[in-house]
Amino acid sequence: xxxxxxxxxxxxxxxxxxxxxxxxxxxxxxxxxxxxxxxxxxxxxxxxxxxxxxxxxxxxxxxxxxxxxxxxxxxxxxxxxxxxxxxxxxxxxx
Amino acid sequence: xxxxxxxxxxxxxxxxxxxxxxxxxxxxxxxxxxxxxxxxxxxxxxxxxxxxxxxxxxxxxxxxxxxxxxxxxxxxxxxxxxxxxxxxxxxxxx
DNA sequence: CCTTGGTATAAGGATATTCGAATATATTTT
DNA sequence: AAAATATATTCGAATATCCTTATACCAAGG
Numbered sequence: 719x720x721x722x723x724x725x726x727x728x729x730x731x732x733x734x735x736x737x738x739x740x741x742x743x744x745x746x747x748x749x750x751x752x753x754x755x756x757x758x759x760x761x762x763x764x765x766x767x768x769x770x771x772x773x774x775x776x777x778x779x780x781x782x783x784x785x786x787x788x789x790x791x792x793x794x795x796x797x798x799x800x801x802x803x804x805x806x807x808x809x810x811x812x
Numbered sequence: 813x814x815x816x817x818x819x820x821x822x823x824x825x826x827x828x829x830x831x832x833x834x835x836x837x838x839x840x841x842x843x844x845x846x847x848x849x850x851x852x853x854x855x856x857x858x859x860x861x862x863x864x865x866x867x868x869x870x871x872x873x874x875x876x877x878x879x880x881x882x883x884x885x886x887x888x889x890x891x892x893x894x895x896x897x898x899x900x901x902x903x904x905x906x
Numbered sequence: 907c908c909t910t911g912g913t914a915t916a917a918g919g920a921t922a923t924t925c926g927a928a929t930a931t932a933t934t935t936t
Numbered sequence: 937a938a939a940a941t942a943t944a945t946t947c948g949a950a951t952a953t954c955c956t957t958a959t960a961c962c963a964a965g966g
Contacts, residue, residue: 734923734924760925761925761926761927763925763926763927763928764924764925764926767924767925784933784934785932785933785934786933
């Protein structure tokens with residue numbers, strides 16, 4: 719199997735607790751940065767930094783709505799599928 | 813959705829080109845460290861370190877066969893599923 | 907027991923991530 | 937235009953990751 723460099727970028731972007739929570743929330747519904755502050759224990763600057771990383775991995779994108787940016791997961795099948803697999807993965811045999 | 817800390821450990825373990833190649837190879841067939849050296853551009857020590865990380869994430873395990881350790885993916889549905897998703901994921905809309 | 911082949915670990919320096927603090931930019935409201 | 941709101945960026949320090957080198961461990965054969 720050929721490993722694409724892009725895959726590592728995606729995995730690295732998701733391999734952080736805050737970013738994984740962000741995409742999980744965004745899968746439920748699109749959200750602006752301010753409303754994410756109410757859901758996550760992170761500062762505005764930090765959330766914005768994480769969103770920049772997720773955007774760099776082309777996992778999320780946004781639509782501008784006045785001063786707000788409405789973020790959404792731009793590859794929902796991929797991200798949703800990954801979360802499903804992780805949720806349903808049986809614990810490894812001890 | 814509740815984000816398990818374990819998920820991040822798994823994602824982090826896979827978010828490295830060498831480790832992703834290791835698990836892709838191990839999905840094909842179990843392999844010992846020496847034979848992985850022929851497949852990957854990495855030193856024995858480095859491969860061993862990566863295997864240690866993958867083992868810490870409970871992604872791989874091994875059976876001892878004399879002096880050799882026969883590594884295998886201990887959660888093939890999870891790892892195989894992740895690779896399938898990445899392979900089939902449509903490029904994000906430009 | 908000594909050597910050899912297979913694998914793991916320790917130590918170290920280089921590089922990358924992470925997060926807070928401060929600042930910048932853009933948009934709306936007054 | 938000034939103030940307030942929403943978001944992004946820059947900088948720096950703490951921390952983590954990565955890889956190389958050297959060394960240790962362990963099992964089998966002689």
